[in-house]
Amino acid sequence: MAEHPPSWAVFALPVLLAAVALVTAGADALLAAGARAGPARSPREAAARAAAPARGVLRELVRQPRRTRAADVALVRVGAALLPVAAMLAGVVLPLGFRSVSDLPEGVVWYNAMEALAWAAVWLAGWGPNSALSLIGGYRFLAQGLAYEVPHMLAITTAALGAESLRVGGVVDAQSGLWFAVWMPAAFGIHLLSALAMAFWGPFDRPAGRDVAGGAAAELSGVDRILLLGGRWLLLVVAAAMSVPLFLGGGHGPLLPGWAWTVVKTAAVLAFLLWARRRVPALRMERWTEAAWVVLTPLAVVQALVVAVVVLHR
Amino acid sequence: MEFVVFWVPAVLAVGCGALVFRFDSMARATFSLLASLLCTGGLVVLLGLDYLGVVVVLMMTLEMSVMAVFMVMYMMNPAGLTPMTMTHNTRAAAVVCGLLFALLAAGILSAPWPDRRGRPPDDPTLDLGMSLMGPQMLTMMTLAMALFATIVATVVLATRRGRYDRLGDGLRARRADDPVPGGVGR
Numbered sequence: 001m002a003e004h005p006p007s008w009a010v011f012a013l014p015v016l017l018a019a020v021a022l023v024t025a026g027a028d029a030l031l032a033a034g035a036r037a038g039p040a041r042s043p044r045e046a047a048a049r050a051a052a053p054a055r056g057v058l059r060e061l062v063r064q065p066r067r068t069r070a071a072d073v074a075l076v077r078v079g080a081a082l083l084p085v086a087a088m089l090a091g092v093v094l095p096l097g098f099r100s101v102s103d104l105p106e107g108v109v110w111y112n113a114m115e116a117l118a119w120a121a122v123w124l125a126g127w128g129p130n131s132a133l134s135l136i137g138g139y140r141f142l143a144q145g146l147a148y149e150v151p152h153m154l155a156i157t158t159a160a161l162g163a164e165s166l167r168v169g170g171v172v173d174a175q176s177g178l179w180f181a182v183w184m185p186a187a188f189g190i191h192l193l194s195a196l197a198m199a200f201w202g203p204f205d206r207p208a209g210r211d212v213a214g215g216a217a218a219e220l221s222g223v224d225r226i227l228l229l230g231g232r233w234l235l236l237v238v239a240a241a242m243s244v245p246l247f248l249g250g251g252h253g254p255l256l257p258g259w260a261w262t263v264v265k266t267a268a269v270l271a272f273l274l275w276a277r278r279r280v281p282a283l284r285m286e287r288w289t290e291a292a293w294v295v296l297t298p299l300a301v302v303q304a305l306v307v308a309v310v311v312l313h314r
Numbered sequence: 315m316e317f318v319v320f321w322v323p324a325v326l327a328v329g330c331g332a333l334v335f336r337f338d339s340m341a342r343a344t345f346s347l348l349a350s351l352l353c354t355g356g357l358v359v360l361l362g363l364d365y366l367g368v369v370v371v372l373m374m375t376l377e378m379s380v381m382a383v384f385m386v387m388y389m390m391n392p393a394g395l396t397p398m399t400m401t402h403n404t405r406a407a408a409v410v411c412g413l414l415f416a417l418l419a420a421g422i423l424s425a426p427w428p429d430r431r432g433r434p435p436d437d438p439t440l441d442l443g444m445s446l447m448g449p450q451m452l453t454m455m456t457l458a459m460a461l462f463a464t465i466v467a468t469v470v471l472a473t474r475r476g477r478y479d480r481l482g483d484g485l486r487a488r489r490a491d492d493p494v495p496g497g498v499g500r
Contacts, residue, residue, distance in 0.1 A: 072339065072341065072342070074342075075341060075342065075345070078345070104364070105364055105365075105437075105439065106364050106365045106368050106439065109365065109368045109369060109372065110368050112372055113368050113369070113371045113372035113375065116372050116375045116376050117375055119375060119376060119379035120345065120348060120375055120378070120379050123379055123382060124341070124345065127341050127382075128341075139383070142379060142380065142383060145376075145379070146380070149376065166365070166439070286494050287494075
């Protein structure tokens with residue numbers, strides 16, 4: 001069912017992803033301001049609150065950049081730039097409706113490989129500035145990565161197994177009837193958790209946490225800071241959007257066209273994550289590692305086993 | 315076009331590989347090696363083995379990120395703030411490498427290579443999976459068990475604390491005594 005996209009889609013994808021990331025960040029800022037200072041008294045105030053991330057971007061652009069002594073500037077630049085690039089590359093296999101920029105034959109593995117580049121990116125951005133707090137942030141992310149990656153890989157493998165295809169389009173086609181989220185609930189839940197962990201956001205924001213003065217992003221300023229913190233939102237958006245073709249039926253749905261269903265479902269997943277963030281306390285990496293290895297990994301293996309048995313007897 | 319797509323990653327792979335020995339900083343050396351390996355993964359994709367190429371990129375990214383931690387931990391002068399060298403005994407090494415290169419090159423040039431029979435499969439990923447998981451299933455299962463046993467054994471040997479430290483001599487303690495509080499079941 002996958003169709004070829006027009007050639008301008010390559011250029012539209014980064015713009016679209018960046019726009020969705022900015023809207024999501026704006027919604028998060030609106031919720032944060034509402035929790036801090038009460039509900040907005042006028043639509044104008046609400047708009048001003050939602051525009052806070054965009055104002056932050058502009059402020060970073062005009063502000064005098066800070067430098068640290070004996071920083072490895074090249075590694076900082078590579079690390080900060082790699083994060084949004086990795087998120088964009090992972091987004092290449094995201095279908096809008098039934099069309100993605102490139103429906104690679106190994107799309108699911110490609111998505112996994114590209115979001116894994118975040119490991120290198122965050123560690124480099126943490127190491128480069130020659131600052132203890134940002135170094136701690138970089139190491140925290142590696143520890144968090146070791147926790148989330150194994151259950152995450154098993155969860156997306158389970159979706160591919162259920163569809164008997166590594167192509168994201170194939171996974172969507174296999175869900176024209178029953179969504180994978182319905183009969184693979186554990187894999188779906190693990191995917192949402194690892195989406196938060198890989199974007200080191202919400203309950204998993206310790207790598208850039210306030211207790212280490214911003215962690216991996218502590219010493220970044222100017223464009224580097226925009227790239228790393230923006231790349232984090234992009235990664236969150238791409239990972240949340242990826243749960244739609246993998247588990248929520250992609251563009252399948254009644255009445256509305258495919259692209260509209262993708263937009264509605266992605267918005268619902270992002271809204272759920274924004275809501276959940278305000279209901280869950282922050283989780284330290286070492287506790288999360290234990291939960292991930294002792295509970296989630298066996299759970300993901302059992303889920304994969306159940307799906308494998310169902311697929312064999314279909 | 316194909317010329318560029320091959321030569322750019324090929325030159326980058328060799329260049330970044332050589333830079334590993336030029337950098338003073340362990341962080342730079344590690345990620346230079348990662349860049350070289352990513353280019354190699356790209357070349358594997360170019361061979362038509364998409365799945366293997368992408369898996370090379372995935373595995374090498376994760377592996378080299380963890381490797382960076384160990385490189386920084388075990389090497390002297392990890393931040394490269396003072397000059398150091400990654401090469402030792404250069405003259406003897408150059409002689410050994412030169413001889414080995416000549417030997418391998420002579421072997422490549424003088425060997426009677428067979429002509430190609432058959433043609434590449436339509437779906438190399440499927441064929442790869444079939445050849446690994448079909449007739450070689452027993453090998454793969456044994457290998458997996460051996461690797462897993464190695465990991466468990468290494469962790470058991472490396473850790474200072476065992477289950478008797480956690481749960482007492484009779485393993486009867488109701489709450490495990492862990493240096494890090496919290497976690498599963500506590």
